[in-house]
Amino acid sequence: MFKIKKFTFSISVLVVVILVALVGPPLYPKLNLSLYAGTPDTPPSNEFPLGTDRNGRDILSHLLIGIRTSLYVGVIATIIALTIGILVGSFAGFKGGVIDEILMMITNIIYTLPAILLMILIASYLKERSPLFVSIVIGVTSWPWLARAVRAQIMSLKEREFVQMSKMSGLKGYEIIFKDLLPNMASYIFMSVALLLSISMLAEAGLSMIGAGIDPSTESSLGVMLQRAQQGEAIRLGRWWCFVPPGIVLVLITTSLLMLSTSIDEYFNPRLRGGK
Amino acid sequence: MLSSIILKVEDLTKVYETGLFKKKYITAVDKVSFNVSRGEIVSLVGESGSGKTTVAKIILRLLPPTSGRVFYNGEDIWEKKSIEDLKKYWREVHAVFQDPFASFNPVYKIDRVLEQAFNLMGTPVDENAIKEALKEVALLPSEVLGKYPHELSGGQRQRLMIARCFLLKPKLILADEPVSMVDASTRASIVNLFLRLRDEYKTSIIFITHDLGLAYFVSDRILIMYKGRIVEEGSPDELISSPKDAYTRSLLESVPLLYGKWAGF
Amino acid sequence: MSLLKAEGLRAYYNSPIGQVKAVEDISLSVEEDDFIGIAGESGCGKSTLANVLMMNIRPPLKLYGGRLFLNGEEISDKSRDYVKEKFWGTVISIVPQAALNSLMPTKRTKEFIIDVVQAHKKISEKEIIEMAKNKFIELGLSPSVLDLYPHELSGGMRQRVIIVASTILNPKVLIADEPTSALDVSTQKQVLKMMLDLQRKQSIRSTILITHDIAIQRQVCNKLIVMYAGRIVEYGNVDDVLYNPKHPYTKGLINSVLTPEPEVRRRGLMALFIPGEPPNLVNPPPGCSFHPRCPFAMPRCKSETPGLTYSGDRAVACWLYIL
Numbered sequence: 001m002f003k004i005k006k007f008t009f010s011i012s013v014l015v016v017v018i019l020v021a022l023v024g025p026p027l028y029p030k031l032n033l034s035l036y037a038g039t040p041d042t043p044p045s046n047e048f049p050l051g052t053d054r055n056g057r058d059i060l061s062h063l064l065i066g067i068r069t070s071l072y073v074g075v076i077a078t079i080i081a082l083t084i085g086i087l088v089g090s091f092a093g094f095k096g097g098v099i100d101e102i103l104m105m106i107t108n109i110i111y112t113l114p115a116i117l118l119m120i121l122i123a124s125y126l127k128e129r130s131p132l133f134v135s136i137v138i139g140v141t142s143w144p145w146l147a148r149a150v151r152a153q154i155m156s157l158k159e160r161e162f163v164q165m166s167k168m169s170g171l172k173g174y175e176i177i178f179k180d181l182l183p184n185m186a187s188y189i190f191m192s193v194a195l196l197l198s199i200s201m202l203a204e205a206g207l208s209m210i211g212a213g214i215d216p217s218t219e220s221s222l223g224v225m226l227q228r229a230q231q232g233e234a235i236r237l238g239r240w241w242c243f244v245p246p247g248i249v250l251v252l253i254t255t256s257l258l259m260l261s262t263s264i265d266e267y268f269n270p271r272l273r274g275g276k
Numbered sequence: 277m278l279s280s281i282i283l284k285v286e287d288l289t290k291v292y293e294t295g296l297f298k299k300k301y302i303t304a305v306d307k308v309s310f311n312v313s314r315g316e317i318v319s320l321v322g323e324s325g326s327g328k329t330t331v332a333k334i335i336l337r338l339l340p341p342t343s344g345r346v347f348y349n350g351e352d353i354w355e356k357k358s359i360e361d362l363k364k365y366w367r368e369v370h371a372v373f374q375d376p377f378a379s380f381n382p383v384y385k386i387d388r389v390l391e392q393a394f395n396l397m398g399t400p401v402d403e404n405a406i407k408e409a410l411k412e413v414a415l416l417p418s419e420v421l422g423k424y425p426h427e428l429s430g431g432q433r434q435r436l437m438i439a440r441c442f443l444l445k446p447k448l449i450l451a452d453e454p455v456s457m458v459d460a461s462t463r464a465s466i467v468n469l470f471l472r473l474r475d476e477y478k479t480s481i482i483f484i485t486h487d488l489g490l491a492y493f494v495s496d497r498i499l500i501m502y503k504g505r506i507v508e509e510g511s512p513d514e515l516i517s518s519p520k521d522a523y524t525r526s527l528l529e530s531v532p533l534l535y536g537k538w539a540g541f
Numbered sequence: 542m543s544l545l546k547a548e549g550l551r552a553y554y555n556s557p558i559g560q561v562k563a564v565e566d567i568s569l570s571v572e573e574d575d576f577i578g579i580a581g582e583s584g585c586g587k588s589t590l591a592n593v594l595m596m597n598i599r600p601p602l603k604l605y606g607g608r609l610f611l612n613g614e615e616i617s618d619k620s621r622d623y624v625k626e627k628f629w630g631t632v633i634s635i636v637p638q639a640a641l642n643s644l645m646p647t648k649r650t651k652e653f654i655i656d657v658v659q660a661h662k663k664i665s666e667k668e669i670i671e672m673a674k675n676k677f678i679e680l681g682l683s684p685s686v687l688d689l690y691p692h693e694l695s696g697g698m699r700q701r702v703i704i705v706a707s708t709i710l711n712p713k714v715l716i717a718d719e720p721t722s723a724l725d726v727s728t729q730k731q732v733l734k735m736m737l738d739l740q741r742k743q744s745i746r747s748t749i750l751i752t753h754d755i756a757i758q759r760q761v762c763n764k765l766i767v768m769y770a771g772r773i774v775e776y777g778n779v780d781d782v783l784y785n786p787k788h789p790y791t792k793g794l795i796n797s798v799l800t801p802e803p804e805v806r807r808r809g810l811m812a813l814f815i816p817g818e819p820p821n822l823v824n825p826p827p828g829c830s831f832h833p834r835c836p837f838a839m840p841r842c843k844s845e846t847p848g849l850t851y852s853g854d855r856a857v858a859c860w861l862y863i864l
Contacts, residue, residue, distance in 0.1 A: 161378040162378060164371070164373070165371075165389065172359065186383075323727070324725060459583060459584075459818075460794055461797055464797040467799075489756075489802075530730040531726050531801055532760050533756060533800050535783075535802050541734065
């Protein structure tokens with residue numbers, strides 16, 4: 001698998017980002033998340049390697065913690081969306097009939113609602129703004145495409161003889177789904193995890209940037225940092241150090257995740273490997 | 277002997293519905309009735325689309341019929357609901373499918389299909405019984421156990437499915453085109469395995485096949501299916517020498533022969 | 542003069558697990574009016590041979606030796622492109638395996654035929670349609686088929702359209718690879734009938750019919766080649782091979798054919814069937830590759846490979862018959 005360059009590259013980037021999030025904060029001696037840790041609007045210097053924002057926050061400290069929060073939101077939202085998507089998709093596909101129609105109706109309703117609108121509505125009605133809450137909101141709105149894809153695959157797989165063999169061995173419906181069908185979709189699910197991670201981290205950034213996400217007064221995330229930069233008119237004032245670092249990290253993470261998912265697809269679909 | 281009938285199929289009909297608004301109905305199986313006695317080999321012969329596989333799936337209790345009933349030992353199989361009743365049924369009525377590759381889940385080692393037999397019997401996995409069953413189908417345990425399906429040949433895979441039958445010793449086997457995807461030189465030995473199951477355990481077998489030659493060779497009785505109906509029924513020799521139905525005649529005229537030559541060709 | 546002549550052809554696939562010796566020391570010759578059957582199980586190299594015979598050789602397949610003459614001209618030293626340009630469609634044609642599924646669903650029959658013909662020869666569309674019409678009428682098919690789409694045709698009709706398309710330029714040799722294996726028996730007979738008609742009407746001069754079903758070859762072929770593990774093990778007139786098979790593999794193969802005939806039932810299945818599995822062609826057994834499954838194997842069979850030895854118009858590659 002490491003023969004595919006895209007795979008090696010994207011995995012390396014992700015490993016570096018995760019390492020930075022894990023060991024960065026304890027290793028950075030000047031970690032300080034308070035307001036006015038330094039003079040406001042200082043460009044990068046020896047004291048503040050990535051400078052400070054207009055409220056004197058140390059950008060590097062917030063970036064290190066922000067990556068953590070963003071990854072956390074991505075992982076939790078992915079777990080939620082993956083679970084719902086697989087459960088709904090596989091039961092709809094396997095059971096068929098009325099169960100399928102009801103589950104797919106729900107799926108299609110959520111699918112056609114603009115997710116971001118739904119998230120803004122939920123976020124603006126509720127006062128809760130913790131990262132966990134934002135993860136849940138993202139998780140419960142971003143599974144429908146996965147459910148539909150899983151359903152389609154289950155429907156074609158369940159007609160295969162080995163499924164009938166297992167059924168005739170007395171395996172129950174859920175055992176057939178989990179033991180016979182889902183393992184045959186492992187590569188697809190693996191690919192979906194990468195896609196879901198990328199989708200939910202972007203969703204977090206989007207929500208937080210427009211103020212419907214994580215509470216900027218208590219937590220930092222990549223989205224929150226972008227929101228602060230935007231509100232402080234960092235772009236107009238040329239304070240690039242406020243928005244370039246979180247922007248680059250976000251782009252790096254989501255691009256590598258997309259590359260990871262296409263390289264997984266290539267690995268399991270030799271037809272895409274182009275004549276090799 | 278009436279008492280020796282183990283399977284009785286009565287007016288079996290399956291209608292498929294397609295189309296969302298303008299419903300179309302396709303009758304795949306149309307009032308099919310037949311019996312199978314203990315130790316009897318019956319072939320259900322038909323071309324693609326004749327409905328023979330649908331009949332097999334209904335008897336295997338994998339697909340509900342639109343109407344009609346299937347009795348196994350006098351009991352309506354579609355009235356069996358509990359998982360225990362079903363397991364008992366599948367232990368006694370088993371299947372060997374056409375595609376020996378698709379019969380195995382590619383993510384598991386082949387041992388699984390043999391171990392599943394014990395799940396069906398409700399007894400712990402018995403290594404010796406497995407080895408014994410493999411010997412019956414002329415496979416070396418060291419050659420196949422612990423391997424993945426793609427590491428074996430089509431013939432070996434189909435033998436494994438039959439080894440499962442030797443473990444379960446079912447009363448009735450539905451064999452859906454069991455040799456059509458197996459190499460010619462190994463085909464004969466697999467047909468022999470079915471014959472041995474019948475001779476040693478008095479297993480009844482229903483061959484579902486398009487191959488009139490196979491049916492002629494192995495069967496006690498042949499049923500010819502065409503467009504969902506059974507159009508003719510008889511002993512192999514009767515059927516071959518004096519076919520009554522027009523479809524049977526045209527089928528016989530089209531089958532390539534090894535010794536005879538097609539007239540007017 | 543032979544229409545097609547092969548001398549000691551060798552063609553191997555270069556795969557990551559080693560060379561697959563799919564065509565090993567194959568010599569044969571196809572004369573006018575021949576209808577030659579090539580029989581053998583899947584993986585015996587018969588489909589590869591079909592491609593090699595028309596120089597359709599592309600990596601990972603590579604020609605390693607032997608000579609090939611088409612219509613008197615050597616083609617084994619020419620490039621695939623040259624042979625394609627000069628001979629395909631006009632001197633030699635193939636109906637490949639699974640051609641049945643290769644019809645474009647959005648093209649009418651006549652457009653498909655135009656595409657196939659124009660790939661080989663620059664002729665105007667009008668002329669091609671005229672030729673196709675005549676050919677359809679000659680073969681007793683309705684010319685209205687030309688205006689239909691593939692989904693409007695039955696499987697048998699689709700296969701006949703494909704065969705007509707590949708023989709419209711009257712090639713001398715037609716190679717058909719399992720042309721009927723996806724068809725029901727009644728349509729199979731119609732397709733075979735048409736192939737015979739093509740040859741009787743001299744649209745083509747000789748046919749090579751590749752199939753695993755010896756009973757089909759018995760009905761339409763005059764000669765039979767039996768292949769095993771990339772080699773020819775037996776060759777002769779169909780009736781001779783059938784009633785008096787010499788190679789133990791041929792005997793076993795014929796014995797495993799089940800047809801609805803009293804002779805088959807009388808003969809039984811146990812008479813002689815072949816134990817074991819066909820060998821893999823990366824590491825074929827040394828000597829005669831059939832020896833591990835052969836009931837008559839001698840010490841010599843394990844080390845020396847028997848060559849195809851002729852006596853009259855019969856040939857067999859087996860030490861039992863070589864003195």
